[in-house]
Amino acid sequence: MIVRCVLFVLAATVGLTTDAFAQGFRPTRPVELVVHTGPGGGSDLLARALALMAEREKLLPVRVVVVNKPGGNSAVAAAYLAEKRGEPNTVGLFTGVWLQTPLVSAEARVTLKDLTPVARLVLEPAVIAVKADAPFKTLQEFIDAAKRSPGALKQSGGSNTSRDNVVRLLLQKSTGTRWAFISFPGGGERIAALIGGHVDIMVIEPEEAGEHIRAGNMRVLAQISERRLPGFPNVPTLREAGFDVPVVPQVRGMVAPPGIPRANVEYWEDFCRRLTRSPSWQKYIADNQFEDGYQNAADLAKFYDEFTGRMRDILKDAGVKTVR
Amino acid sequence: MDIVAGLLQGFSVALAPSNLLWCFVGVFLGTVVGVLPGLGPPATIAMLLPLTFSMNPAGAIIMLAGIYYGAKYGGSTTSILMNVPGESASVVTCIDGYQMARKGRAGAALGIAAIASFVAGTVGVLGLMLVAPPLAKFALSFSSPEYFALMSLGLALVVLLAGRSIVKALLAALLGLWIASIGTDPFSTTSRFTFGRLELLSGIDFVVVAIGVFALGEVLANMEAREDATLLETPKGLRNLLPTWQDLKDCRFAFANGSIVGFLVGTLPGGGSTIASFLSYGLEKAVSRRKDEFGTGVIEGVAAPEGANNSETGGALVPLLTLGIPGSGTTAILLAALVLWGFKPGPLFIPEHPDLFWGLVASMYIGNVMLLVLNLPLVPLFAQVLRLPVYMLYPLILGVSMVGVYTASGSLFDLGLLMVFGLLGYVMRKLDYPAAPLILGLALGAGMERALRQSLMMSQGSLSILVSRPISAVMLSLALLVLLIPLFGKLNAWRLRALES
Numbered sequence: 080m081i082v083r084c085v086l087f088v089l090a091a092t093v094g095l096t097t098d099a100f101a102q103g104f105r106p107t108r109p110v111e112l113v114v115h116t117g118p119g120g121g122s123d124l125l126a127r128a129l130a131l132m133a134e135r136e137k138l139l140p141v142r143v144v145v146v147n148k149p150g151g152n153s154a155v156a157a158a159y160l161a162e163k164r165g166e167p168n169t170v171g172l173f174t175g176v177w178l179q180t181p182l183v184s185a186e187a188r189v190t191l192k193d194l195t196p197v198a199r200l201v202l203e204p205a206v207i208a209v210k211a212d213a214p215f216k217t218l219q220e221f222i223d224a225a226k227r228s229p230g231a232l233k234q235s236g237g238s239n240t241s242r243d244n245v246v247r248l249l250l251q252k253s254t255g256t257r258w259a260f261i262s263f264p265g266g267g268e269r270i271a272a273l274i275g276g277h278v279d280i281m282v283i284e285p286e287e288a289g290e291h292i293r294a295g296n297m298r299v300l301a302q303i304s305e306r307r308l309p310g311f312p313n314v315p316t317l318r319e320a321g322f323d324v325p326v327v328p329q330v331r332g333m334v335a336p337p338g339i340p341r342a343n344v345e346y347w348e349d350f351c352r353r354l355t356r357s358p359s360w361q362k363y364i365a366d367n368q369f370e371d372g373y374q375n376a377a378d379l380a381k382f383y384d385e386f387t388g389r390m391r392d393i394l395k396d397a398g399v400k401t402v403r
Numbered sequence: 404m405d406i407v408a409g410l411l412q413g414f415s416v417a418l419a420p421s422n423l424l425w426c427f428v429g430v431f432l433g434t435v436v437g438v439l440p441g442l443g444p445p446a447t448i449a450m451l452l453p454l455t456f457s458m459n460p461a462g463a464i465i466m467l468a469g470i471y472y473g474a475k476y477g478g479s480t481t482s483i484l485m486n487v488p489g490e491s492a493s494v495v496t497c498i499d500g501y502q503m504a505r506k507g508r509a510g511a512a513l514g515i516a517a518i519a520s521f522v523a524g525t526v527g528v529l530g531l532m533l534v535a536p537p538l539a540k541f542a543l544s545f546s547s548p549e550y551f552a553l554m555s556l557g558l559a560l561v562v563l564l565a566g567r568s569i570v571k572a573l574l575a576a577l578l579g580l581w582i583a584s585i586g587t588d589p590f591s592t593t594s595r596f597t598f599g600r601l602e603l604l605s606g607i608d609f610v611v612v613a614i615g616v617f618a619l620g621e622v623l624a625n626m627e628a629r630e631d632a633t634l635l636e637t638p639k640g641l642r643n644l645l646p647t648w649q650d651l652k653d654c655r656f657a658f659a660n661g662s663i664v665g666f667l668v669g670t671l672p673g674g675g676s677t678i679a680s681f682l683s684y685g686l687e688k689a690v691s692r693r694k695d696e697f698g699t700g701v702i703e704g705v706a707a708p709e710g711a712n713n714s715e716t717g718g719a720l721v722p723l724l725t726l727g728i729p730g731s732g733t734t735a736i737l738l739a740a741l742v743l744w745g746f747k748p749g750p751l752f753i754p755e756h757p758d759l760f761w762g763l764v765a766s767m768y769i770g771n772v773m774l775l776v777l778n779l780p781l782v783p784l785f786a787q788v789l790r791l792p793v794y795m796l797y798p799l800i801l802g803v804s805m806v807g808v809y810t811a812s813g814s815l816f817d818l819g820l821l822m823v824f825g826l827l828g829y830v831m832r833k834l835d836y837p838a839a840p841l842i843l844g845l846a847l848g849a850g851m852e853r854a855l856r857q858s859l860m861m862s863q864g865s866l867s868i869l870v871s872r873p874i875s876a877v878m879l880s881l882a883l884l885v886l887l888i889p890l891f892g893k894l895n896a897w898r899l900r901a902l903e904s
Binding site: 239277 | 542545587590728729743747
C-alpha cells in the first residue's frame with residue numbers, strides 16, 4: 080500500500096514535470112465515467128455494466144466511478160466534460176441524444192466535436208411492431224392503410240428528434256404517406272399505448288419486443304438494421320420489405336474532455352477495443368440484441384459528420400427548427 | 404387453490420435465512436434513504452446493482468424491492484419534523500404532518516405514518532397477489548385522455564386544498580403550472596423560459612421547489628419572529644408519543660382510502676406516488692366531517708397520503724411484473740436489474756418464474772412487518788429533534804434542505820433555485836397564499852400538458868376525445884363537481900342572506 084502510494088506520488092510528479100508521462104498514459108486515479116441520465120437510465124446502466132466488466136476482465140488499473148450529470152437532454156453532461164479540459168481521468172458515455180440536442184437546442188452549446196470523441200461502442204437496432212391483432216401483416220399493408228386515411232393512424236414514440244420519429248419521417252417521405260406521431264417520455268408508456276390499442280404502430284428495441292411477441296401481444300413487421308437480427312430470422316429488414324430508406328442507427332460510445340494528449344486518446348481507444356473483444360461484453364451485446372459497433376476515434380469523427388448532416392436534413396424536412 | 408399454493412411456495416423462498424437477511428438489509432437501507440432527503444430509492448438501487456450480480460436473484464429482488472417500499476416509510480420523517488419533504492411522494496404529508504408537530508403531536512404523526520404505511524403497504528401486496536393480471540388489463544385501457552381527466556380531477560382538488568381564498572389558491576396553482584412548463588417542450592424540443600441557461604433545459608425539479616417553498620419559507624417566516632421560545636415540549640414516554648385509540652379510529656377511513664387509491668393509481672403506468680398521495684388527501688378532505696380543520700394538523704391528513712404512497716408500490720409492481728412495463732423511475736431500475744440478471748421480464752414472467760414472484764410477494768408481507776417493528780421505536784428518537792431550541796433547529800432544517808437538494812442533483816444551480824423558492828415561499832406566506840396548490844400544479848402540470856396534447860394528437864385536434872371515452876368522461880364530470888361544490892355553498896349562503904334581509 081505504502082509502496083503504491085509512493086509510486087503514485089512519483090508518477091504524479093513526473094506527470095506534472097515532463098510530457099514524457101503522456102507517452103505511456105495510464106489512469107492514476109479512479110476514472111470518472113460521466114453519463115447524461117440519472118441512476119437507472121439507459122446510459123447509467125450501461126456505464127455500471129461497463130465498470131463491472133472492466134473490473135472482471137482487468138482492463139483498467141483503477142476503478143471506474145459512474146458520475147450522473149442529468150439534465151438538458153445531455154447538454155449538462157456535455158458541458159461538464161467541456162469544463163474538464165485536459166483532465167486525464169475523466170471520460171463520458173455519449174448516445175445519439177448528444178448528437179441531436181445541439182442541433183435543435185441553442186442552449187446546448189457543446190457538440191461532440193468540441194469534446195474528444197474516443198470510440199463508438201454499440202449500435203442498437205430496432206424493430207417496427209404492431210399489436211398482435213392489428214389488421215396489418217406487413218409494413219406495406221400499414222403504409223397502404225395510411226394512404227387511405229392520411230393522418231388517422233398513430234405511432235407512439237419518444238421526442239420528435241428521437242430515432243422513432245426519424246424513421247417515421249423517412250418512411251413518410253419515401254412513400255408519400257402521413258400518420259400521427261405521439262410522444263411519450265417513458266418507454267413503458269409507449270408500449271402500454273400500443274398493447275392497450277391506443278396507437279397502431281411503434282419502433283421498439285428488439286429485446287423489449289421479444290417478450291411481448293412470445294406472449295402473443297405484439298407482431299413485428301420489419302427490422303431497422305442492415306442485416307437480419309439473430310432473434311428475428313424471419314422478419315424482413317426495411318430494405319428487404321421494399322423501403323429504400325437509410326438505416327438510422329442508435330449509437331453509444333465513449334468521449335473524453337477536450338485538450339487531452341494524443342496518447343490518452345489512444346489509451347482509451349485501446350481500452351474500448353479490448354473491452355468490445357472481451358467475452359463479458361460479447362455476452363452483454365448478445366443478451367440485449369445490440370450490434371457490436373466499435374469504431375476508433377478517426378472513424379467516429381467521420382461518422383459524426385455524416386450522421387449530423389443527414390439528421391439536420393431530415394429534421395429540416397420535417398419542419399423542426401435546427402440551430403446549428 | 405393456486406394462490407395458497409403459490410403463497411406457500413413464496414414463504415418457503417422468503418423465509419430462507421439468507422433471503423430474510425436480504426429482506427432486512429433492503430428495508431433497513433430503504434428506511435435510511437427515505438429519512439435522508441435527496442438520496443432516493445432509484446439512486447440507492449442503481450449504486451447497489453453491481454453488488455447483486457453475485458447474489459441469488461431471489462435474494463437480490465427481495466432486497467431491492469425492500470429498498471423501494473422501505474423508503475416510503477422513512478419519507479414522512481423529515482416532512483413531519485422539519486417540513487422538508489424527503490421525496491416527492493411525501494410532500495402532502497407536510498401539510499398536516501408538520502402542523503401536528505408544531506402542536507406537539509410529532510410522535511402521533513410519525514406513528515400514524517408508520518401504521519398507515521403498514522396497513523396500506525400490506526393491502527398493496529394483497530392486491531398485487533390477488534388481482535394483478537386482470538388489473539393490468541384495466542390499466543391498459545387508460546391512455547392520454549384518461550390521464551388528463553385523472554390529473555384534472557387532481558387539480559380540481561386545489562379548491563379543497565384552498566385556504567380562505569379560492570382565488571389565491573387558483574393563482575398559486577397557475578404559478579405551479581407555469582413552473583412546470585419551464586424546460587424543453589417534449590413535443591417540439593424547443594426550450595421554454597430557459598433564459599439561455601442549460602440547467603433549465605430539463606425543467607425544475609419538483610423536490611427543489613417543494614423543499615424551498617415548504618421548508619425554507621417556514622424557516623424564514625419563523626426567523627422573523629425573533630423570539631427565543633423553544634418549540635412545544637414533546638411528551639415523554641413511548642405511550643404518549645404514539646397515536647391513541649381515538650387517532651386510530653379517526654383514521655379508519657383514511658387507511659382504506661389510502662390503500663385503495665394508492666394501489667389503483669400505482670397500477671397505471673403513467674400514475675405515480677405523488678398523484679396517488681394528492682388524490683387520497685383530497686378524497687379524505689372531501690368526505691371528512693371536519694373539512695375546515697385540514698391543514699391545521701389533522702391526523703387523517705397524514706394517514707391517507709402516507710398510506711397511498713405505500714400501497715402505490717404494490718400497485719406499481721403490477722404492470723412491471725405482469726407486462727414488463729415500468730411506470731416510475733424506481734420500477735424502471737428494477738426492470739433493468741431483472742434484465743441484467745438474465746431474466747426476460749414481460750407477460751410471461753410470472754408463469755415462468757413463480758418462485759421469484761411468490762417469493763417477492765411473501766417477502767413483502769414480511770418486510771412490511773419488519774418496517775413497522777423498525778419504525779415505531781424510532782418515533783420517540785426522531786421526536787427528540789423538536790426539543791432543540793429554535794436557534795439550533797432552524798439552521799438544522801436549512802442544512803438538511805441544502806444537503807438534500809445537493810445530493811439529489813449535485814448541482815449548485817439547484818441550490819440557487821432552492822434559495823429563490825425559499826424566498827417565494829416566504830412571500831407567499833406573508834401574503835397568505837397557500838403553498839399546496841402551487842406544489843400540486845407543479846406536480847401535475849407537465850403530465851397534464853403532455854396528456855392533453857397527446858389526446859389531441861390522437862383525435863387529430865378534436866376535444867371530443869376527452870368526453871367520448873367513458874372513463875375520462877366520468878372523471879372529468881367528477882372534477883367539475885368538485886369545482887362546483889364550493890360555489891353551491893357560496894350561492895346558498897348568499898341566498899340565505901338575501902332571504903334574511
